[in-house]
Structures are given as C-alpha cells and as structure tokens.
Amino acid sequence: MTLTDTHAHLYWDRFDEDRDEVIARCAEFGVTRVLIPGTTLKTSLASVKLAESHPHLFAAIGIHPTDALEWTDETKNELKKIAKHPRPLPSLPPQGEGMNSPPLEGRLKREVVAIGEIGLDYYWNRAPRHTQKHILKEQLSLAEALKLPVVLHLREKNDALEGNCSVDLLEMLTEWHANLKACENPLVKSPGVLHSFSGTREIAEKAIELGFIIGVTGPITFKKMSQRREMVASLPLDKILIETDSPFLTPHPKRGKRNEPANVRFVAEKIAELHGKETREIAEITTANAARLFDW
Numbered sequence: 298m299t300l301t302d303t304h305a306h307l308y309w310d311r312f313d314e315d316r317d318e319v320i321a322r323c324a325e326f327g328v329t330r331v332l333i334p335g336t337t338l339k340t341s342l343a344s345v346k347l348a349e350s351h352p353h354l355f356a357a358i359g360i361h362p363t364d365a366l367e368w369t370d371e372t373k374n375e376l377k378k379i380a381k382h383p384r385p386l387p388s389l390p391p392q393g394e395g396m397n398s399p400p401l402e403g404r405l406k407r408e409v410v411a412i413g414e415i416g417l418d419y420y421w422n423r424a425p426r427h428t429q430k431h432i433l434k435e436q437l438s439l440a441e442a443l444k445l446p447v448v449l450h451l452r453e454k455n456d457a458l459e460g461n462c463s464v465d466l467l468e469m470l471t472e473w474h475a476n477l478k479a480c481e482n483p484l485v486k487s488p489g490v491l492h493s494f495s496g497t498r499e500i501a502e503k504a505i506e507l508g509f510i511i512g513v514t515g516p517i518t519f520k521k522m523s524q525r526r527e528m529v530a531s532l533p534l535d536k537i538l539i540e541t542d543s544p545f546l547t548p549h550p551k552r553g554k555r556n557e558p559a560n561v562r563f564v565a566e567k568i569a570e571l572h573g574k575e576t577r578e579i580a581e582i583t584t585a586n587a588a589r590l591f592d593w
Contacts, residue, residue: 298580300565301330301587302558304414304448304492304512304540307354308333308343311544311555319557320351326559327580329353330587334414334448334492336361338375345379348408355593357411357448359436365424368432373439380409380443410591412440413448414492419462420452430465437473440489441482446590447489449509451496458524463500467507474507487590493542498528505536510590512540515548515556518567530571538590539564539583 302323312319323331333348334357335341341358348356358379360368415436417429440447449470453460470488477485491504493514501511516522517529529537539561541548547556548563562576565583569576587593 298327298562298577299584300326300328300561300580301332301539301584302328302541302543302561303330303332303490303538303587303591304514305331305333305543305558306336306340306545307331307347307543307558308335308340309544312557319559320354322557322559323353326562328558328561330355330584330593331558332357332411332448332587332591334411335359336414337364337367338372341376341379345381345408352406355410355591356408357413358409359413359415359448360432361414362416362418362429362433362450363421363423365428365432368428368435373435376412376436376439377443380445381407407593409445410593411446411448411489412436412443413489414450415447416450416492417462417466418450418452419454419460420456422454426465430469433466433469437469441473441477441480441484444482444484446484446487449489449491451491451494453496456495458495458497459500463496467500467503470504470507470509490538490590493540493546494528495525496528498531501528501532505533510536510538510586512538513564513568514540514542515546515552515560515564517571518549518563519552520549526567526571529568534572534574534579534582535586537568537583538587539568539579 333344335344344356348354453462490510490512492512494511541561543556565579566576569579
C-alpha cells in the first residue's frame with residue numbers, strides 16, 4: 298500500500314529527539330511522499346532543508362495568516378530565492394512500496410513544490426484581516442509567477458463551519474482563478490488544496506468548482522465529527538488529499554499522542570469506510586491525486 302502525507306510540520310521541536318525515526322517509520326507504513334509546509338520564513342527554510350535531506354520529503358514555503366505581521370517588502374523576494382531549481386538526488390536507497398524502480402540516484406528533484414501554508418485565519422485574529430488578505434494576495438501572485446499550487450489554511454471565528462473567513466477566501470480565490478484562466482496559466486486546472494478542511498459541503502463544492510482539492514485530516518476519525526464525515530463522504534475521490542498536520546490532529550486510535558506521517562493510514566481507512574472502498578484503493582487514489590497536484 299502506497300500512501301502520501303500531504304501536510305506534516307516535521308521541523309517542529311516536538312520531533313527534535315526522534316525525527317530520523319519518524320521519517321524511517323514512513324517507509325515502514327508505506328508512506329512514500331511527505332509534504333512539509335512552512336508557516337514563516339524560518340520554518341520555510343527548515344522545510345527546504347529537510348526536503349534536501351531525503352528524496353521522499355518535499356517542501357512548501359509561505360507565511361501563515363497568523364504570522365502575517367512578519368511580512369515585509371523583502372519577504373516575497375526571500376521566498377522566491379528559497380524556491381530552488383531541481384537538483385540531482387542524493388545517493389540514497391529507495392524506500393517504500395512502488396519506489397524500487399527507477400533508481401533515485403541521478404534523477405532531478407525540485408524540493409519546493411507548493412506555496413503554503415497560506416490563507417486566512419479569523420479564529421486567532423493575530424493579524425488584522427486586511428493584512429491577512431494583503432499577504433495572501435501577494436503569495437497567490439507568487440504562486441502564479443512560479444506556477445506552483447497553493448496549500449491553503451481556512452479557520453473561521455469560533456471554529457464555525459462557515460462564516461466571513463470562507464466568504465472572503467472564496468472571493469479571493471475566485472478572482473485569482475479568473476486571472477489564471479485569462480493568463481492561460483497551467484495552475485488553472487489544479488491550483489491547490491484547502492488544507493484540513495472543516496467547512497460545509499457547499500463551501501467544498503465551490504472550491505472544487507475552482508479546481509481545488511480538499512485536504513482531509515484526523516478529526517474525521519473522532520466520534521463527535523459526524524458532520525465532517527458526512528461532508529467527506531459526499532466528496533468525489535479524485536478531489537481528496539489525506540494529511541496528518543503533524544504533530545497536531547492525531548487520529549483515533551492514536552489520539553492524545555503526538556501525530557506523525559505514519560498515522561495518515563488511519564485517515565485513509567476512515568475515508569475507505571465512508572466511501573465503501575478498500576483502504577488500499579483510497580491510498581492509491583489519494584497518492585495519485587497528490588502526484589498530479591504537486592507534480593512529483
């Protein structure tokens with residue numbers, strides 16, 4: 298079974314004591330790709346450094362809305378510099394099912410495959426909403442210029458299912474998508490993912506109409522998350538990615554412990570249950586969805 302974790306913050310200090318072991322467990326449970334999104338300039342650099350250290354780790358770079366006040370005139374230029382060109386892969390053994398051929402050594406790898414984690418956050422309100430919108434617009438423009446998909450954060454005030462945050466985000470994404478279409482930018486077909494989506498089916502459908510994929514995380518395994526399970530059950534499988542958001546949102550039956558990419562299998566299992574499929578099939582579909590979006 299081949300799995301992909303499309304959102305794991307492996308640079309967090311909670312992994313400092315056993316990060317190598319956490320990465321090794323990915324292969325043990327069939328996780329053959331992991332995307333590590335930055336949230337600040339510092340963590341974006343850390344994401345790229347991790348991606349450079351292992352052929353199956355990839356980076357997303359960007360400024361999270363809760364860190365919007367970090368943005369300066371130089372931030373965009375620094376993010377551009379971080380988005381490197383492909384380089385030869387190191388001489389490391391392939392890991393995980395489906396990774397045996399062709400050999401990795403000598404192939405090219407682009408570490409930075411997305412702009413993210415970016416978006417809007419009206420839960421914490423650590424930056425004024427107009428500031429959040431400004432840096433989101435700047436980073437959408439950066440993604441457009443680099444032809445890289447976006448990893449989007451969306452969190453409503455009081456963790457509501459819908460509200461001003463989703464309204465504002467969809468308005469901005471609709472405008473961006475229209476611009477991509479007018480410019481014939483290839484991103485128009487697959488512009489990004491709504492990470493750890495917690496909104497309504499209607500919001501998800503509007504995002505899907507714009508070409509976005511919906512990220513699904515551990516809370517669908519929680520007993521009290523029936524609404525989220527119903528929403529996920531209604532989604533077309535070619536529009537779903539699976540994520541851990543490590544070290545957060547640990548799924549059942551590991552809830553209460555630190556999350557890690559190997560646990561993405563529990564998300565796949567629940568989606569399989571909801572859609573009446575085998576877990577292996579969900580793993581294959583979501584892995585293909587990720588490969589199509591991030592072009593790795």
